[in-house]
Amino acid sequence: MLILAITSSTKRVGCAIGDSNGVRSVVQATRDRSHAELLASQISTACDQAGVDLRDVGAVAVDVGPGLYTGLRVGVTTANALAYALKVPTITANSVEIVAFGVRHTRRLIVTVIDAKRGEVFWAVYQWAMYGLQRLSELKVAKPGQVVSEIKHLLESGGFAGGSPAKSASRVDNSLTALSSDYFAGGSPAKSASRAEVLLVGDGVIEYPVFTTAFASQRITKTTDNDRIVATSRVEIADKGFSYPSAEALALYASDLAARQQFVDAEQQVRPLYLRTPDARRLGT
Amino acid sequence: MSDCLTYGPILGIETSCDETAAAVVVNGCEVLSSVVSSQADVHALYGGVVPEIAGRAHLERIIPVVSRAISEARISEHEITAVAATVGPGLVGALLVGVSTAKALSLAWGVPFVAVNHLEAHLQATFLDEPDIELPVVVMLVSGGHTFLVFMEDRLRYKVLGTTVDDAAGEAFDKVARILGLGYPGGPAIDRSSREGEASAITFPRPMFTDGWNFSFSGLKTAVATYMRHHPGAVLEDVAASFQEAVVDVIIAKALNAVSVYGAKGLCLTGGVAANSRLREVARDLCEHKKVAVHLPSLAMCTDNAAMIAATGWWRLKADGPSPLTIGAEPSLPLVV
Numbered sequence: 001m002l003i004l005a006i007t008s009s010t011k012r013v014g015c016a017i018g019d020s021n022g023v024r025s026v027v028q029a030t031r032d033r034s035h036a037e038l039l040a041s042q043i044s045t046a047c048d049q050a051g052v053d054l055r056d057v058g059a060v061a062v063d064v065g066p067g068l069y070t071g072l073r074v075g076v077t078t079a080n081a082l083a084y085a086l087k088v089p090t091i092t093a094n095s096v097e098i099v100a101f102g103v104r105h106t107r108r109l110i111v112t113v114i115d116a117k118r119g120e121v122f123w124a125v126y127q128w129a130m131y132g133l134q135r136l137s138e139l140k141v142a143k144p145g146q147v148v149s150e151i152k153h154l155l156e157s158g159g160f161a162g163g164s165p166a167k168s169a170s171r172v173d174n175s176l177t178a179l180s181s182d183y184f185a186g187g188s189p190a191k192s193a194s195r196a197e198v199l200l201v202g203d204g205v206i207e208y209p210v211f212t213t214a215f216a217s218q219r220i221t222k223t224t225d226n227d228r229i230v231a232t233s234r235v236e237i238a239d240k241g242f243s244y245p246s247a248e249a250l251a252l253y254a255s256d257l258a259a260r261q262q263f264v265d266a267e268q269q270v271r272p273l274y275l276r277t278p279d280a281r282r283l284g285t
Numbered sequence: 286m287s288d289c290l291t292y293g294p295i296l297g298i299e300t301s302c303d304e305t306a307a308a309v310v311v312n313g314c315e316v317l318s319s320v321v322s323s324q325a326d327v328h329a330l331y332g333g334v335v336p337e338i339a340g341r342a343h344l345e346r347i348i349p350v351v352s353r354a355i356s357e358a359r360i361s362e363h364e365i366t367a368v369a370a371t372v373g374p375g376l377v378g379a380l381l382v383g384v385s386t387a388k389a390l391s392l393a394w395g396v397p398f399v400a401v402n403h404l405e406a407h408l409q410a411t412f413l414d415e416p417d418i419e420l421p422v423v424v425m426l427v428s429g430g431h432t433f434l435v436f437m438e439d440r441l442r443y444k445v446l447g448t449t450v451d452d453a454a455g456e457a458f459d460k461v462a463r464i465l466g467l468g469y470p471g472g473p474a475i476d477r478s479s480r481e482g483e484a485s486a487i488t489f490p491r492p493m494f495t496d497g498w499n500f501s502f503s504g505l506k507t508a509v510a511t512y513m514r515h516h517p518g519a520v521l522e523d524v525a526a527s528f529q530e531a532v533v534d535v536i537i538a539k540a541l542n543a544v545s546v547y548g549a550k551g552l553c554l555t556g557g558v559a560a561n562s563r564l565r566e567v568a569r570d571l572c573e574h575k576k577v578a579v580h581l582p583s584l585a586m587c588t589d590n591a592a593m594i595a596a597t598g599w600w601r602l603k604a605d606g607p608s609p610l611t612i613g614a615e616p617s618l619p620l621v622v
Contacts, residue, residue, distance in 0.1 A: 036381050036613035040388035040398075044610065054392055069337065073378060077344055077385040084348045085362070085393030269345055278337035282330050 001058035001258050004043065004082065005251035008035050008075030009067025009095040009272075010114065010203050012244035015043050017050040017057070018251035020259065025049035026248045035074040043078075054086065059263065061091040061254030063098055063245050065273045066122040066139075067114055072272040080269050089263035090270050091254045094139065098245035099202050100126035101133050101253045103238050108197040109136065111151060113204030113211070116141055121204035122275065123147050125154075132256060141275050144208035151198055152214070155234055201238035212237065292602055293366040294358065296390070297595025298351065300383030301375025301403045302430065303327075303334045305346040306591035309358035309365070313599035314416040317358035319585065319592040322346050329469050333459065340378030347386050354591070365396060367607070369598020372400040373618030374430070380614035388610050397607030399598040403589075404620040408435060408443065409600065410586040410593040411553040418580055419550040425540040427564075428556030428589075429455030429472070432500050433620060434539060436547045441604055445620055446543055447498025454532060454558045457502035461509050461528050465521050475525045476561050482522030484530035484563075487512060491535050498539060505531055533564045537571055544577050551578030560587040 005016045007028070013035040014028020027042040027049070047054050062079035065072045083090045093101075096112040103110060110126040121144055125137040142150075205211045215235040257263075264270055294317060299306040308319040324342045328334045355362050370387030373380060384400075391398035407426050412418060424443070426433040432449035452460065455472055462471025467478055489508050492501040509528050513519060536558075544552050554568055565581050572579035586593065601608075 034613070036384055037611050039385070040392060040610040043389075043392060069340070070378060070381065073340055073344055073381045074385045077347065077382050078389045080344075080348050081351075081386040081389035082393050084352065085390050269348055271341075271345060274341075278335060278341070280331050280335040280338060283332045 005061040007063040007245040008071040009065040014247040016247035016251040035071045102249040104128040108199040113202040115207040148214045203243040297591040298370040298383045299591040300343045304589040307351040307354035308591035310595035320354045343382035373615030377616040400608040406593040406597040411582045424553045427454040427558035449500040451503035479526035482526030484526040486523035487527040489531040553580040
């Protein structure tokens, strides 16, 4: 099934066309505040580049955030309108898991941190397992400093305390909590509990220096090669190029979800994952 | 100039403020359907439009509204020949929903997208009820966000004579309604309350009554606030009616003056405030007295709707052709002369 994937929850806006055989075209831009201007023509270009007609698309995958409200409004609205007009289902994935999926080929725990503005970040912990991307912690909003403490705690304790292993294909489900430490002993591809290693990724890591400050001492070497992930210490920071949800990653991730029939009901409108209520006071409150 | 005959039904989309609307219009005047989903009840809880809430509501409502507009028009979506959407002015987070939807539909259906200026659409609204209005006319656009006195020579050729130097007319209604504790939205609340009051009870100032073509409503609002402070026991209905009378007097006086100075054939009132019953009554009476043709759109055409967007889209397609897909939301788009 040919999938059109749309990401727009961060400074990056873009789309990709692909299926289980891989991605055929990607068009994306990483710049400020131009999602509405760029996305429609990007879709048109992506179709041209892939040599397909938009009407050949069998599903529309969309990044539902959390992230920039303005960006999300453009991406999610576009996905809903295309799905409606093309009469195809939608597939959703959150921004944090798309970023994690983009750096999946690691045995490290993947900690994704997306800038939530107002001095906060959205974050969650993932792991790449044989059967796909696994979310090991709840998707939460927190101060960058809190996330740093949690990562330090994770390194000291060697894993998560209590709870049961999260299910694969991490859908946003707040009932999922944490992973038991015996997960690590249970033949997982991860390092042993005492040697948990972390790959830190996401635009929140770029935005808040506290992450680099906290974990810089852990670095042994620093590469200047922009194409490589620095992989030299217990906490590594992924290269900036991996910081934003990419449409290419979403197209591949969505192909997996499509194979498992994880579609949003055609009649249902996809909504962004806001994780915050609007700043407004009701009268008399 | 593209051939107008190539355009059949046009889908219009409007999401500039707190109404999610879609409509299907043929030939720039024949309304096949016009669906408006108002969020007024949601924003009333906050005493005014909350932009973030408006944006979220538009996102959830737009596709169901578009779908209903197409089914009520009794056409298939394959018969739609272009998609028009308001690109500005308005709330950016609200506009984005309509613009993104229109561009996506245009891509999926393989039909042109056309960007529409919300203010220009308001100027065209009266013609949806009365397609044969004799030109030139003076159009008085008064709404919650805008106040424009326009001399329209031709459907797409007009001159802005005056605008407000501070608050929009509708904004003054909302603010005064809040001062009087009449609730939100203020326009209908003051209209209702005024019917029980005496319009000559208090003489409020008629700001910029004679000088120039511009308007000012901020001082009038302050005058009401000051009056209420000094007369805490005042009859609210009298205050509402007296305030409304002052606004109506200024609007009609300037508009009629423009008709005579510019030699227009008639006067059109448009925008949400044109739904005000006293404004309509005075406009009818004075125009009749002065032998000026008066054109008052139906209430549905006064307030924000997508039929006026689809109609304006048809005119713009005819004149300028399709818009590029790189157009985004333009929150401060001016009314180009």
